[in-house]
Amino acid sequence: MHVILDDTAMAAAGLGNLLASRLIHRAHAEPGWYLYATACALVEADRARPGTGEHIAALPGITILDLDLTAALSVARGDTWALAHTLHAAQPTPERPTGAVVATTAPGTWAAHPVRILDLTP
Structure with missing residues (x-):
């Protein structure tokens, strides 16, 4: 399972959001769970x-995904x-053939985008 934290999920994790905390723990403790944060979302x-x-x-x-050339474009x-950086990172890649799920506390932000979301709203 590949999950990318958007900026709202990262901020929520710092505020003690239980769902975000569980996701972070799972990615650290369980094989097959991978958690990412894009550099641009981290800044935001x-x-x-x-x-x-x-x-x-x-x-x-958590693996931080750099802003490489294709992401910058x-x-x-x-x-x-x-x-944009989170959406780019959620697309299928050789490492993530089915793409990744975006964890967010603002699911409405992603409604117009072709991405699977994991709603972390308490």
């Missing part, structure tokens, strides 16, 4: 709640960097 989460970036980056079960066409 840190702007919304200072300290979130360091908190998420320090967690051992996707971001250039997006409305916001955080959403």
Whole structure:
């Protein structure tokens, strides 16, 4: 299971969201669970709640996805960097053949996009 935290999920994790905490624990403790955070969403989460970036980056079960060339080109066409980078990262890749699920506390943000979501709203 491949899951990408959007900026709202990262901020919620820092505020003690139980669902986000369980997801982070599962990714750290259980084989076959992978949790990611895109660099652009990490920046946006840190702007919304200072300290979130360091908190998420320090967690051992989360892989930070860099802004590489293909991601940068996707971001250039997006409305916001955080959403565009997360959407790009959720698409199928050789490492994630079926793509990834986006964990969010703002599911309405993703309604117009072809992505599976995991609603972390308490």
